[in-house]
Structures are given as structure tokens and as C-alpha cells.
Amino acid sequence: MPSAAELSATPALRAVDLTLSFGSRAVLSGITADIQNGAVTAVIGPTGSGKTTLLRTFNRMNDKVTGYRHTGDVLLDGRSIWSPAVELMALRRRVGMLFQRANPFPMSIMDNVAAGVRAHKLAKGGEIREIARERLVEVGLWDAVSSRLKDSPFRLSGGQQQLLCLARALAISPEVLLLDEPTSALDPMATESIEKLIRTLVPKITVIIVTHNMAQARRVADRTIFLHQQQLVERGPTQQVFESPAREETARYVSGRFG
Amino acid sequence: MIGLGGAVVPGLVLIGLLVELIFKALPAIGYSGLRFLTGSTWNFGADYATPVTTNGLTHLQGEEFGALPQILGTLATSAIALIIAVPVSVGAALLIAERLPRRLAGIAGVFLELLAGVPSVLVGLWGAVTLGPIVARHVSPLIAHTVGRIPGLTGFFGQSTGSGQGLFTSGLLLAVMVIPIIASTSRDLIRGVPVLPREGAVALGMSDFECARKVTLPWIASGILGAVVLGLGRALGETIAVAMVCGVALGSLPTNLYGAMVTIAANIVQNLETAITDPMDISAFAELALALMVITLLTNVVATLLVRRVSGTAIPVGRGL
Amino acid sequence: MTEATRAHARTAGLKWRPPVLAVVLAVIGIIALVLGILYLADGSSLPGFLIAGSSEVGHGHHVLRGIAGLVVAAVVLPFGWQIGWTRARIAADSGEWPAVPAGRKIANMWYWIACCIALALVVGPALWLVGGVLARAVPHWQWSVITTDTLGDTGGLKQAILGTLLITLGVLIIGGTISILTGLYLAELASGRLRTVLRSGYEILSGIPSIVLGLVGYLVLVSVTGLGWRYGLMPAVLVLSVIVIPYITKATETSLLQVPTSYREGADALGIPPAWTLRRIVFKSALPGIVTGLLVATAISVGETAPLLYTAGWSDFTPTLQLTGQPVAFLTYPVFSFFDLPVEGAKILAYDAALLLLVFVLLVIIVGRVIVAWSRRHAE
Numbered sequence: 001m002p003s004a005a006e007l008s009a010t011p012a013l014r015a016v017d018l019t020l021s022f023g024s025r026a027v028l029s030g031i032t033a034d035i036q037n038g039a040v041t042a043v044i045g046p047t048g049s050g051k052t053t054l055l056r057t058f059n060r061m062n063d064k065v066t067g068y069r070h071t072g073d074v075l076l077d078g079r080s081i082w083s084p085a086v087e088l089m090a091l092r093r094r095v096g097m098l099f100q101r102a103n104p105f106p107m108s109i110m111d112n113v114a115a116g117v118r119a120h121k122l123a124k125g126g127e128i129r130e131i132a133r134e135r136l137v138e139v140g141l142w143d144a145v146s147s148r149l150k151d152s153p154f155r156l157s158g159g160q161q162q163l164l165c166l167a168r169a170l171a172i173s174p175e176v177l178l179l180d181e182p183t184s185a186l187d188p189m190a191t192e193s194i195e196k197l198i199r200t201l202v203p204k205i206t207v208i209i210v211t212h213n214m215a216q217a218r219r220v221a222d223r224t225i226f227l228h229q230q231q232l233v234e235r236g237p238t239q240q241v242f243e244s245p246a247r248e249e250t251a252r253y254v255s256g257r258f259g
Numbered sequence: 260m261i262g263l264g265g266a267v268v269p270g271l272v273l274i275g276l277l278v279e280l281i282f283k284a285l286p287a288i289g290y291s292g293l294r295f296l297t298g299s300t301w302n303f304g305a306d307y308a309t310p311v312t313t314n315g316l317t318h319l320q321g322e323e324f325g326a327l328p329q330i331l332g333t334l335a336t337s338a339i340a341l342i343i344a345v346p347v348s349v350g351a352a353l354l355i356a357e358r359l360p361r362r363l364a365g366i367a368g369v370f371l372e373l374l375a376g377v378p379s380v381l382v383g384l385w386g387a388v389t390l391g392p393i394v395a396r397h398v399s400p401l402i403a404h405t406v407g408r409i410p411g412l413t414g415f416f417g418q419s420t421g422s423g424q425g426l427f428t429s430g431l432l433l434a435v436m437v438i439p440i441i442a443s444t445s446r447d448l449i450r451g452v453p454v455l456p457r458e459g460a461v462a463l464g465m466s467d468f469e470c471a472r473k474v475t476l477p478w479i480a481s482g483i484l485g486a487v488v489l490g491l492g493r494a495l496g497e498t499i500a501v502a503m504v505c506g507v508a509l510g511s512l513p514t515n516l517y518g519a520m521v522t523i524a525a526n527i528v529q530n531l532e533t534a535i536t537d538p539m540d541i542s543a544f545a546e547l548a549l550a551l552m553v554i555t556l557l558t559n560v561v562a563t564l565l566v567r568r569v570s571g572t573a574i575p576v577g578r579g580l
Numbered sequence: 581m582t583e584a585t586r587a588h589a590r591t592a593g594l595k596w597r598p599p600v601l602a603v604v605l606a607v608i609g610i611i612a613l614v615l616g617i618l619y620l621a622d623g624s625s626l627p628g629f630l631i632a633g634s635s636e637v638g639h640g641h642h643v644l645r646g647i648a649g650l651v652v653a654a655v656v657l658p659f660g661w662q663i664g665w666t667r668a669r670i671a672a673d674s675g676e677w678p679a680v681p682a683g684r685k686i687a688n689m690w691y692w693i694a695c696c697i698a699l700a701l702v703v704g705p706a707l708w709l710v711g712g713v714l715a716r717a718v719p720h721w722q723w724s725v726i727t728t729d730t731l732g733d734t735g736g737l738k739q740a741i742l743g744t745l746l747i748t749l750g751v752l753i754i755g756g757t758i759s760i761l762t763g764l765y766l767a768e769l770a771s772g773r774l775r776t777v778l779r780s781g782y783e784i785l786s787g788i789p790s791i792v793l794g795l796v797g798y799l800v801l802v803s804v805t806g807l808g809w810r811y812g813l814m815p816a817v818l819v820l821s822v823i824v825i826p827y828i829t830k831a832t833e834t835s836l837l838q839v840p841t842s843y844r845e846g847a848d849a850l851g852i853p854p855a856w857t858l859r860r861i862v863f864k865s866a867l868p869g870i871v872t873g874l875l876v877a878t879a880i881s882v883g884e885t886a887p888l889l890y891t892a893g894w895s896d897f898t899p900t901l902q903l904t905g906q907p908v909a910f911l912t913y914p915v916f917s918f919f920d921l922p923v924e925g926a927k928i929l930a931y932d933a934a935l936l937l938l939v940f941v942l943l944v945i946i947v948g949r950v951i952v953a954w955s956r957r958h959a960e
Contacts, residue, residue, distance in 0.1 A: 059462060061458065061461065061462060084668075087679075087685075088464075089464040089465070089466060089684070089685075090678045090679070090680050091464075092461070092462055092464035093464040096462070096463070097462035099458065099459060099462075103453075103455035103456045103459040104459075105456055105474050105477075106474065106477040106478045107477060115460075115463060115465075116463040116464065119463065119469050119684075120464060121681060168459075168463065169462075169463070172463065263765055263769075263770075265759075265760075265762040265764075266761065266766060266770065266778045266781075267778065268758050268762065268825070269762065269778075269781040269782035269822075269825055269826070269829070270777070270778065270782075272822050273781055273784060275800075276788070276792075276793070276796050279796055279799060279800055280796060283799055346698065347698045347701045348698070348702070349698075350694055350695040350698025350699070351698040351699040351701070353695050354696060354698065354699045355699065358695070367699065367702070370702060370703045370706045371706075372945050372948075373710065373941070373942075374702070374705070374706045374709075376883075376944060377709060377883075377938070378882070378883025378885070378912060378937050378941070379885065380883070380885045380915045380916050380937075381709070381713060381934055381937055381938060383916070384713065384915055384930070384934055385708075385712050387919065387920065388712075397643075397644055401644065435709070438701075438705075439702075466685070466687070466691075467691065468688040468690075469684075469688075471691070492787050492789075496789025496791065496792070497789075498790065498886035499885040499886045499916060502916075503916065503919075524789055524791045527791050527795055528791055528794075528886045528889060531795065541803075541805075544795060545795070545799065548791075548792045548796070551791075551792060552788060552792055556787070559787055
């Protein structure tokens, strides 16, 4: 059992000189960054800075975009995610994702939570129901849905749907969870409950959250990465990035003067 | 005002059509009664003998109208067509919508348009001179020697494999005619599925197959059902192509998959000419047309109910996010 | 394979031994694939088989063996590929990634193979059908067929071509007028329940088999127990008009409803009278849709057979504008009635008519594409 210090010493994810383009359009250039294990890392930056693309690279969601090319590498637990031994389905089991808007599947609430478990054949019958129940309890949705597990998820509120998607992502026990502006379509109440949940996920899970909401980054993130014009400008502990940024652009962005 | 005048035409035609058919069919309904639905003998009667009168209805000697084989034939050919066409159409639609590059997808679309646009008489011609003989010489024997050897299936799939004019060839031809309807609708439906749920499935580590089975297809299930019903409507009413390959065997149930048979529509088009001189024969044809309309409308109603039931529970049809 | 993947493969040196089972399966699959292709490519038999349904049993079996080989290859190769390739990949990276069950990956490969086969089953018959008709019709084709008079079941197709043109023209005039008025009324003027009722009228009509419409047309218009018009231009035009009404109406209504409301509001704001707006702006933007509907109607009028057999009849005489009492020839008749006659001239006539119909369908598809492309460019 490694100590907490050792855990945080090995980065969960590491981007090494990552450069990425779609066709002739450069989206990321020369990104090198460590994502600390068991912490929440926020990726902030103005629109078009490539923060969502960076996030989607970590579970190779960009691979199928036409014109996609990359150089450099991303290491998950020290091994390249582009190694020939990596199978996409396995990678995505280890690196889960939550999207800008809730995207429940057209099946019952229960089946939604169980979808990943069933696909990866991680459990059977009663076990699946038990896992689903645990996850729904974990995200605080159990009381609201326990009596209508067979219903369509589309009747739930937007916040509840997003929580359901979170439970679905957690059900396959990912090591890393990618959050792509998960609360941008939600009201303040739902946003608060999701932010609280994110804090409960660490240090078991490494969380990376892309957000355009700087207050949110300050509330939930241990560390922050600031991207600007396809490049990594600054990274460090959240407090440091926000309160004593080393670079002029960072200072201007976090104080709300552009972006 | 002129617009309203035009707009009531379809309705008036519809009402006139029903009245005319029911009115014309009454003598035959009175003459045959339930034997129309249960009988298997279809006899136009002796044209040159003196007409006789039974129960106040004048008819030719020996006339008998048992439409069971035709009704079953209509349903059976359409069933074969759907069994083949539904998986083929949906599979092709998935490939076109999700995998093919835009240019190839466009070319595939042209083929669908071509198949949908070819007049049914050309499909019938191809079926009669090309597909039928191949089915008779190669495909039917193959099925008879394999599936036909399984105990219990010998009766329907084994035994004599026929001339290529019959149930199996008709079903295949109808499948060819129904495929473009189901495939092009499915393709458009698949393209309309929002990206987010599909990305969610991919991000969860599902394979393309699992994503299609769990997310894409359930998302559009009722739309596909609608397309299938549209195709079924075409298959039930298709006339000329089936008339050219079914063998037009009146009045006997086909004993196996390959035997000659007839559908309601094919019987009307092939035999109306012989009936023109006798009012009772004409009346029987009106009753046949009514039966065909009832079958078509019934399938439509059932399908509408099905769609409503399916979409009423879990599946959010066409529900964007 | 990306650059990084290749680099990894190089550095790891690909130290692996192919598993025996994978090799066996791969070999079986490849042999089946090669045999299948060889059998199918047996050039001498394939065209005969596809066009004529080859009378020699052996040839057909070649084709079937070829197909069987391809099917075996499609079933077996994913196994060999998965087992072999997975080992290779794992050997290339000393790390331990969770393995994805082979069953899931094989199921996925089968899924895509099945989809490819499905597409082949769509494209194949389309090509086969067109090719089959062309292969039989083209060798005998003579341009004089178009201008030669029909003599019973031989001669030329002049009367049939003229008859079809005349019938189609009539359908476009009568059916087209009614449909466009209906569509216009439903989209612009009708509302509420009236609209629902009127719309369900043409929707139900579209579901009625054309043979039923043909039969009723015969009973009401042609037969002496009805109006007694006999076979002729008018019964044919009326029955076909009823058949095409749902298509044109639907196209008109949909394209009118799709005209953005902002056009109308813009015109209203300028104080332009609604009738002018309707005529000059709304109708103009809906025109491509309406023309497409008319195109579909043309294709149906030219391609229908069953409802015409008992309304138009068939005739050796050149059609005139006489509406009733004189039978009219039409182009689908010879295909249906002459193709299996034991007379060589009749068969040739059937295939000539088929060729003309086919060319016409291709023309309609091309024109349709042009209209769509044109209207898209104008919409932008």
C-alpha cells in the first residue's frame, strides 16, 4: 500500500509535448502537463483555447474526427494510451467521462446505471442491481428514483439526469474521470450538488474538470491548468494560479479581463 | 374556395370508393358468406351454362369463392419479404449513416433511389426471367437439402422445389421492393440521432455494435416500425411483380415454400378479364378488393397502436436533447 | 496506426509467437476467401449465371461455392484476427492493460461484416436488376422501335410511347391541379379539425393498393354497369390522378410549411398584401419541393401497370385526344404481356419497352438530384 505522498508523486496522467491538429487547424501545441493522482484538476481557458480537445484526448474521443493528427504522447499510469496494447474499450473503462449536457440512454433508469457494467461484463444479475444501487446512493439520487427504477430517465430533471450519468460513469469504477463543463446546462442548486459530489470522489478517483466558470474551478479544484491560444500557459495549485499567477495572461484571465 | 374544392377530392374519392366496393360486393358476400374466408376453392363457374338462382341470387353453375389461399398468400409473401428486408435494410442503413464516407454514402443513396424508382413491372421481369430460374435451380435445392433435412421442417422447406414461380420467389422480389423504403427511412432516422447519447456510449467503453444495439436503434425504434409498416403496405398491395412470379395457382394452399400460389392483388389483375361477363364474378372481385383494403388498414392500425405503446413507455422517440 | 503507435511497436521489438489456433483459423479463413473469389471470378460462368440464370447446373454451383467461401471467411477471419492480433499487441507492450473479452470484439467485427453484407444485398440486386435488363435489351435495340407502329405483339412502340406521354400529361394536369390546390389549402388556409380531417383523407388514400383503385376505376368508369366509358384516356388519367394525389399533395404541403415564417412576417411588416406574398415569395421558395412531387408523380404514371390494364386497355392505333371509348396503348403493357410469349418479336418488344422505362427512371433520378442541388444553392 503506497503512502499518500507516493500516490501524489506519480501522476495519474501525463501529457508529454502533445501537439494536435484537425486538418490544417492546430488545436493544441506542445502541451506538457502532469495530472496529479487522486486530486481534482481544473482546466480553464478562454473559448477556443483547446481545453475540451485536451480533455477528449485523454480517452481518445478525438481519434475518429476527420483530419485528426497528433504528435507527442499521453501516459496513463506511466504507459502510453496510444500503445498498440491499448484497446479503446479498455482505455475508456479506465478513463470515464461526463459531458456538457446529460445524455441518458433510451432505456430505464436502472439499465442506464447498469449499461457500462453489462457491456464490460463486470457483474451478473443481482450484483449488477447492487452496484447500481450503491452508485445511485453515492450520487444522492437513490431516494428520488428508488421507486421508479423502471421508468424512462427523460422524465427526470436536468440535474437529476446529469447525476444519473455520473452514476453510470462511476459504476464501472474508472481510475480517471473526465468532466467536460458538467454543470454548464444546470441551475445553481444542481450545480452545487454536483460540485459537492466531485469533492467526495477524490482521492479514490482522479478528476479532471474543464470549466469556463472560474468560481467553480476555485471551489472544486486542487490544481489548475490554464490554456491560452492552444498552449499551456500556467499550471499549479489552484490557489497559486488564481491569487499569485506567474504569467500576465493568467492574471488577466482569472481576474475576468478577457475570455 | 377553390382550394377547399381541391382539398375535399381525396376524401370524396375515398368515400365513393368504399361505397362502390361495398355495394358491388354485397351479392358475393350473400352468396359465399363465411366460405369466402374459410374456403379454398375458387371457381368462376360455367360461363356458357344457364345461370341458376340460389337464395334469390343469380349465379353461374359451380361458382365458388373461397379466398383463404389468396389471403394467406398475401400475408405469407409479405412476411417473407419483411423477414429478409428488415435486417438487410437496417444493417445497410447503419453502415451508410455511421461508417461510409460522405461520397460513398451518396452513391449508396443513389442505389436506394434507383431501387425505389424502378417500375414494379421491371422488377417482375427480372424476377421472372433471371431470379426465378436461379432460385429454382440453385437456391431452392440448397435450402431443401439443408434446412429441409431438419426434422419438423421437412414439410415446409423440403420436398419438391418447384419451377421458381411461387411463394419464395415472390417473397424475395417483394423484399427487393420493400428494402429501399425501410433502408432510406432508417438511414435518415439514424442520422437524426443526437451525438451526445452515442458519445456517451462510446465514452463508457461500448463497441460500435453495443452502441447501435443499446442506444442508436432503441432511440429510433418506433420510427423504424413506422417504416416497416410503410413497407408492409407496399408488399401487401404489390400487384404486377408478384403476378409475374407467383405462378398464379388459384384455389389451393401452397404446400411448401417453393410452390406456386397467388395473392389477392395478383389474382385481381390476372383474372378480372375472365370475370368481366358475369356480375357475380365481378362482385367476388369487389369483395377481394375490400378484403385487401381491410388487411392493409388493419396492419396500419395495429402498427400505430404499437408505435404508441412503445413510445409511451421508455423510448423517447425523436426526443432531442 | 498513429506515429506514436508505430514508435511503440518499434521500441518493444514485437517479441511474440503466433498462437496456433489463430494461425489455423486465419489459414482456413484465407483459403475460404481465395476459393470464394476464384469461384466467383470464374469469368466464363458468372455473366451467364447472373443474366440468364444459367441452364447448366454446374455453373450455378460455382457461384454458390464462391458465396459460401466468402461467408466462411467472414465468420472465421475475425477469430484469427482477434486472437492473433491481440497477442501481438500485448506482447508489444510489457504493461498490463485490462483485456477486453475477445467475444465482444468478435461480435463487433461480425456486426460490421453483417452490415457490409446487408449493404451488398441492397446494392447487388439493384445492379443485377438494371444490368440484367440492359444485358437482354441492348443487343436487340434498334432506334426505329420508337417510330415504328405496333402490330399486335410485334412491330414498334410508337403508340405505347405516345399513349404513355399523353396519359402522363393528363395526370399532371388533373392530378397536379387538384393536389397543388389541396396542398395549398391545407398549408395556408385550413386550420384545426378541418385540416386534420382533410389531411387524413389523402393519407388514407395513399395507403390503398393501386390495384384496388384500378378495380374501382374499372367498375365505375369503364364497365357498362358504371358510367360505361369503356377503355380510354380519361379513365386511365383519372385513376392515375387519384394514385398520385397523395404524393404531390404531401410534397406541396410540406414544402409550403417549410417556408420560414420570417419571410411572411417580413412581408407583413412591409405592408405587402398577403396574396402577393403567397404568390411571389412563399410559392417561389416552395417550388423545388412541388416540382419534386410532380416528378415523383410522373415516375409513377409512367411506371404503373396494374391500374392501367383495366382502364387504358391496349391498342394498335395511334392515340388521339378522344377521351373515352378508344383504348390507349402504354409502355408498361408490352413488358408485362409480351415477355413470355413464344414469339421472338414480342420478347424483343418487351425488352425494348423495359429499356425505355429504365432510361426514364434514371433520367428522373438525375433531374431530381439537379433540382435538390439547385434549390440548396439558392437557399444558401
